[in-house]
Amino acid sequence: MAEEFAVRMVNVTKTFGHVMANNKVYLELRKGEILSLLGENGSGKTTLMNMLSGIYFPDEGQIFVGGREVTIASPHDAYALGIGMVHQHFKLVDVLTAAENIVLGLPGGVVVDRKAVAKKVRDICSRYGFDVDPDKKVYDMSVSEKQTLEIVKTLYRGAEILILDEPTAVLTPQETEKLFAVMRNMRDDGKSIIIITHKLNEVLAISDRVTVLRHGEYIGDMDTSKADARALTDMMVGRTVTLNIQRDQPVSPQRRLEIRNLTVKDKEGVVRLDDINLDVYAGEILGVAGISGCGQKELLEAIAGLQSAVSGSSVKYRPTGPDGPAEELVGQNPRTIAEKGVRLAFVPEDRLGMGLVASMTLVGNMMLKQYRAGKSPLVDRRHPHELAEQIVRQLEVVTPSIDTPVRKLSGGNVQKVLVGREIAAHPTVLMSAYAVRGLDINTSYTIYRLLNEQKKAGVAVIYVGEDLDVLLQLCDRIAVLCGGRLSGVLDGRTATKEQVGYMMTTLEHKEAGI
Amino acid sequence: MTNHEPLIHIARRDGMAWWRAWLIRLAAAVLALIVCALFIYGLTKLNPVKVYAAMWQGAFGSARRSWITVRDASILLCIGVGLAPAFMMRFWNVGAEGQVLMGGCATAAVLIYCGRALSTPALLLIGAAASIAAGVLWGLVPALFKARWNTNETLFTLMMNYIAIQLTCFLVAKWENPKGSNSVGIINQQTQAGWFPSLFGQQYLLNVIIVLALTVGMFLYLKYTKQGYEISVVGESENTARYAGISVRRVIIRTMALSGAVCGLSGFIAVSGASHTISASTAGGRGFTAIIVAWMAKFNTFVMILIALLLVFLEKGATQIASQFHLNDYASEVVKGIILFFLLGSEFFIQYRLRFRSHTHQKEAEA
Known part of the structure; x- marks a missing residue:
């Protein structure tokens, strides 16, 4: 029986601090098949594969390759066993050519036999249908070329087992088709392939079998021919967990933000947010769900004036309701927005890299948005000082003093400082991105309580989250993003986890917006 | 799968009382003077104290x-x-x-x-x-x-x-x-x-x-x-x-x-x-x-x-000892360099602490 498996991972466990990234996970990869490893963000897919490729070492469990139990302590060991991984972030040297990158780190003399390398590269390419120019420099390559090069690199090193970590995230649909074609060629040549993904249609299109992880645990596997999108979604998101988060009925919600035709392109001209139409009401919590990188960050930053939007986009701010005066937020920056009297609070995803100044003290961070107040050229330190003391007292921030740099605080306390400051400014719109990521249960509930208090005070609260249970039990409405588009808005009280999960991965509800 | 702990571990300090920091800097200065003295004596057989006095003379002698x-x-x-x-x-x-x-x-x-x-x-x-x-x-x-x-x-x-x-x-x-x-x-x-x-x-x-x-x-x-x-x-x-x-x-x-x-x-x-x-x-x-x-x-x-x-001060002192003792310019540059090296190096010990591999740890690993 052992012969039929290329890889078997049995009861593999890995913890980081007190976080259990993988808990007794089971995985089998048969010879000559394509296996999808499916799961939400943070479900432990990449961690599991990193243990197979020698980047992490498992705390517990066994790994069998070709029926033999093995110890993989380094990527070198993995290659010796014929396992090669293509990471999400490419590991290439920009100034070297394709061929140089391929032989980099391989044993051999000082002199590289370029002709021999080029020949072997061309052999691999013609065999599987790759298109790689051995003499092209990496900095001249497109993203898809770099990815191809990474795959060729692993094949050159004799990999029989390939792991691709979300390879399609950076590809256009045409490039994805091309990638799938070569993956099939490799499979037909006897290679075994694992593809990490959270896109259901791709799972169904490319793989022979699928293994599902959730919250670091093995949920099950099945043949793709017997699977459908609904069944996989259920496995991926799981049963609803009751969290007992308080949720009051919104009191006379009024439209405060009107988002119309909002489209955002990044520096490379790639559309990140595509024609979003959405209303945000005062006195409610609007949840935003989606696989990470589907436009959540762009949505919040476009509202906050940190991200420029394509012309024709509009975000209207109505402080006194739908019939009152309006302020256009698109085309402004955080400073002009504040000067217009729009009290916009924003708890960004990157707390220490954007919301706070890591090396500054609590007091210094309190001033960040208010330091301009007053005509004096000197900063006022008295008020921030009082504010810092107040926040430490009210939110029970654990810190040696208010003159401690915030980077020395623990993650939960950092978030309390940030949320505390944003709320202290008496916002009318409060946006938060992954506000409870990495926080312990108690701190998470503190954050939910604070958001609920703001909702009660008539603030329009936007909560971008990744935990569907929380979204379903905290939010009044849930906007679901998929690939930069709004795939629908659901009522938080009636929506099911499967519904949200399905809309996160499929774009058929596109017209249901607003 | 044994995880080998390195012999010396470098860890960032959480901060240090100002007087301890200055004590470290002072110790670095003293060490620098001792090393310089060895260097001066070893190479030129001059009395280091006289050389230091001359450096002082060069900068603040009048x-x-x-x-x-x-x-x-x-x-x-x-x-x-x-x-x-x-x-x-x-x-x-x-x-x-x-x-x-x-x-x-x-x-x-x-x-x-x-x-x-x-x-x-x-x-x-x-x-x-x-x-x-x-x-x-x-x-x-x-x-x-x-x-x-x-x-x-x-x-x-x-x-x-x-x-x-x-x-x-x-x-x-x-x-x-x-x-x-x-x-x-x-x-x-x-x-x-x-x-x-x-x-x-x-x-x-x-x-x-x-x-x-x-x-x-x-x-x-x-x-x-x-x-x-x-x-x-x-x-x-x-x-x-x-x-x-x-x-x-x-x-x-x-x-x-x-x-x-x-x-x-x-x-x-x-x-x-x-x-x-x-x-x-x-x-x-x-x-x-x-x-x-x-x-x-x-x-x-x-x-x-x-x-x-x-x-x-170091520059003037170096020029002075070079001319007074007919030393090569480079010799005085070396003295200057040693002093700077120690003073800059002391900042490392203020920022970081060194931990040596403890024996208890080794025993744990062996057990």
Whole structure:
């Protein structure tokens, strides 16, 4: 029986601090098949594969390759066993050519036999249908070329087992088709392939079998021919967990933000947010769900004036309701927005890299948005000082003093400082991105309580989250993003986890917006 | 699968009482003197104590020598103060050398072309203004490119130095006096027009007053003003700065203008207040030495006073022992180098602690 498996991972466990990234996970990869490893963000897919490729070492469990139990302590060991991984972030040297990158780190003399390398590269390419120019420099390559090069690199090193970590995230649909074609060629040549993904249609299109992880645990596997999108979604998101988060009925919600035709392109001209139409009401919590990188960050930053939007986009701010005066937020920056009297609070995803100044003290961070107040050229330190003391007292921030740099605080306390400051400014719109990521249960509930208090005070609260249970039990409405588009808005009280999960991965509800 | 613990573990300290930090620095200084003594004795068989005494003599042996030391330290300090805001912003301005030279050239031009027509106070005012303008210009060019196209400021400011040096050489040739000397000579030697006046009989007192005023002013600016706060935020994270509504471009440009202005003014002090001439060596590498001053002081302008004095003291002392004991120049440079090495190295032990592999750990691993 052992012969039929290329890889078997049995009861593999890995913890980081007190976080259990993988808990007794089971995985089998048969010879000559394509296996999808499916799961939400943070479900432990990449961690599991990193243990197979020698980047992490498992705390517990066994790994069998070709029926033999093995110890993989380094990527070198993995290659010796014929396992090669293509990471999400490419590991290439920009100034070297394709061929140089391929032989980099391989044993051999000082002199590289370029002709021999080029020949072997061309052999691999013609065999599987790759298109790689051995003499092209990496900095001249497109993203898809770099990815191809990474795959060729692993094949050159004799990999029989390939792991691709979300390879399609950076590809256009045409490039994805091309990638799938070569993956099939490799499979037909006897290679075994694992593809990490959270896109259901791709799972169904490319793989022979699928293994599902959730919250670091093995949920099950099945043949793709017997699977459908609904069944996989259920496995991926799981049963609803009751969290007992308080949720009051919104009191006379009024439209405060009107988002119309909002489209955002990044520096490379790639559309990140595509024609979003959405209303945000005062006195409610609007949840935003989606696989990470589907436009959540762009949505919040476009509202906050940190991200420029394509012309024709509009975000209207109505402080006194739908019939009152309006302020256009698109085309402004955080400073002009504040000067217009729009009290916009924003708890960004990157707390220490954007919301706070890591090396500054609590007091210094309190001033960040208010330091301009007053005509004096000197900063006022008295008020921030009082504010810092107040926040430490009210939110029970654990810190040696208010003159401690915030980077020395623990993650939960950092978030309390940030949320505390944003709320202290008496916002009318409060946006938060992954506000409870990495926080312990108690701190998470503190954050939910604070958001609920703001909702009660008539603030329009936007909560971008990744935990569907929380979204379903905290939010009044849930906007679901998929690939930069709004795939629908659901009522938080009636929506099911499967519904949200399905809309996160499929774009058929596109017209249901607003 | 055994995890080998390295023999020495380097861990960041959480902070240290100020007196312990100074104790470490003091210990480093003592160690440096001991190593230097061994070096001196081992190589030259001279009495190290006498050599140290000579170093002291060289820097502070007479009132005149003391004033020269203070004069040179104040120019070095002034440049360091000029670098402080740029460095706070994590803008690596290594172009102080050029900014000082351009300030010096502007001052020399004022002294040469207006020396007969204007009184000394007017010359000083115009000279100061011209040197500031020149320094600002030299600082702004890389800042504009950085703000607009995110060019690398280190390379840019560095290359601006070479332009400044060549420009100075050109001006020296143009202003040559007397012809054929290949130097400008002492400007306005007869009239002393545009020279810093003596205060209370001290020729260099005005230099010291100006630089100390700048030192205090810059300290207050960086620590207590809104603009200073903006500089800290931009230096720490441009993302946070944008989030807070700070215009990163404007802060970069404004701060580099300030940095260039103070560096340019250093050139004014060097020409009007000290050498009364201009040459490509007017800056004399101090634009680079000042980088050490600014860094060692962690951009605290008051600490810079100490560092600038120390560096100039070492330089004067090294020159003195070289001539007094007929030592090779390099020998005294080695002494200077050893002292600096220990003092800079001590900062490592203030920032980090070393943990040696404990035996208990080893036993655990074996068990």
